[in-house]
Amino acid sequence: DTAVSQTPKYLVTQMGNDKSIKCEQNLGHDTMYWYKQDSKKFLKIMFSYNNKELIINETVPNRFSPKSPDKAHLNLHINSLELGDSAVYFCASSQQGNTEAFFGQGTRLTVV
Amino acid sequence: AQSVTQLGSHVSVSEGALVLLRCNYSSSVPPYLFWYVQYPNQGLQLLLKYTSAATLVKGINGFEAEFKKSETSFHLTKPSAHMSDAAEYFCAVSDESFQKLVFGTGTRLLVSP
Numbered sequence: 001d002t003a004v005s006q007t008p009k010y011l012v013t014q015m016g017n018d019k020s021i022k023c024e025q026n027l028g029h030d031t032m033y034w035y036k037q038d039s040k041k042f043l044k045i046m047f048s049y050n051n052k053e054l055i056i057n058e059t060v061p062n063r064f065s066p067k068s069p070d071k072a073h074l075n076l077h078i079n080s081l082e083l084g085d086s087a088v089y090f091c092a093s094s095q096q097g098n099t100e101a102f103f104g105q106g107t108r109l110t111v112v
Numbered sequence: 113a114q115s116v117t118q119l120g121s122h123v124s125v126s127e128g129a130l131v132l133l134r135c136n137y138s139s140s141v142p143p144y145l146f147w148y149v150q151y152p153n154q155g156l157q158l159l160l161k162y163t164s165a166a167t168l169v170k171g172i173n174g175f176e177a178e179f180k181k182s183e184t185s186f187h188l189t190k191p192s193a194h195m196s197d198a199a200e201y202f203c204a205v206s207d208e209s210f211q212k213l214v215f216g217t218g219t220r221l222l223v224s225p
Contacts, residue, residue, distance in 0.1 A: 004155075033212065041200060043156075043215040056212055090155060099144060099206040099213050103155040 003027050006091045006104040013081055014112055021076045021107045023091030030096050031055070032074035034066060037088040037106070046089075049074055050096055081111045114139050114205045116186075118216035126224050131175075131190040133219050135203030138184065144206040145186045146213065147177055151199045159201075162186060173197070198223045 004025045013019050025032060033056075034046040048056040049068045063079045074091060088108050092101040119134040137143055144163045148156040160171025167179040177188045186203060203216040 041150075041218045043202065043218075045212045045214075048212055092156075097210055099210050100146065100158060100161055101213055102158070103148075105155045106153075108153075 004091055004093055004102050004104040006089075006107050008107060009105060010108050010110075012110045012112065015081055015083060017081050018077070018079045019081060019109070020078070021089055021091075021109075023074045023076070023104060025072055025091075025093040025102070027093055027102060029093040029102070030071050031094050032068065032071070033092040033094075033101060034074065034076050035090040035092060035103075037090060039087070043090070047074075047076075078109075081109075083111050085109060086111045114143065114207050114214050116145075116203045116205050116214065116216040118201075118203050118219050120219055121217065122220045122222060124222040124224065125193045127195055128192050131188070131193045131197065131221065133188040133201050133203075133221065135177075135186045135188065135216060136184050137186060137203075137205050139205060139208075141208050144210065145177075145179065146204040146206075147171065147175070147186075147188050148202045148204060148215075149173075149199050150202065150218075156202065159188070193221075193223045195223050195225065197221060 006023045031050045033048045046060045047066045052068045065077045068074045088106045090106045091104040094101045115138045117136045146161045147159040160169045162179045170176045204213040
């Protein structure tokens with residue numbers, strides 16, 4: 001019974017395409033995140049949502065648009081994909097005020 | 113701003129040897145500190161956390177870490193390495209408002225027979 005699940009696990013697409021990554025958590029948490037891990041394994045937060053409200057947007061390009069239809073889901077839509085967007089994207093969740101985050105398995109995005 | 117520094121991008125040990133992965137933090141408030149492990153092609157799994165209670169924190173898989181305020185350190189140790197411990201290890205600190213984690217650059221642990 002996966003706590004934080006993301007789909008797809010792998011995504012290969014051409015430059016200029018638009019793609020989405022979905023994330024769902026069944027832990028009852030009210031805060032969800034997107035982190036990006038680059039080719040050097042460096043992890044950095046992109047967004048966080050608390051009860052469907054955007055809390056953090058770490059100067060991510062406008063081509064990235066998160067959407068939280070409810071507190072158990074946080075999807076990431078990326079427009080006009082660029083080569084530099086290639087990375088592993090992790091969804092995570094936590095309880096508000098508790099930054100102990102539970103991570104999904106990651107989505108490896110490759111833009112060709 | 114909060115930050116963590118992990119010394120050594122790679123650490124190699126023999127099976128059965130002591131594991132020591134170093135993490136130093138910088139924080140303007142009493143920190144919450146975490147160690148996560150990432151196995152190949154997998155997500156991050158919490159090993160242990162420090163949240164201002166006991167300074168010696170025990171985690172899963174025989175790992176432990178000691179919070180030393182005077183040294184601003186939170187090093188991860190395990191008395192005896194196992195082949196299955198080979199992975200990437202990340203130290204992280206909560207930001208000042210406890211709204212996100214700030215990660216170190218990671219340390220790859222290699223375990224040889």
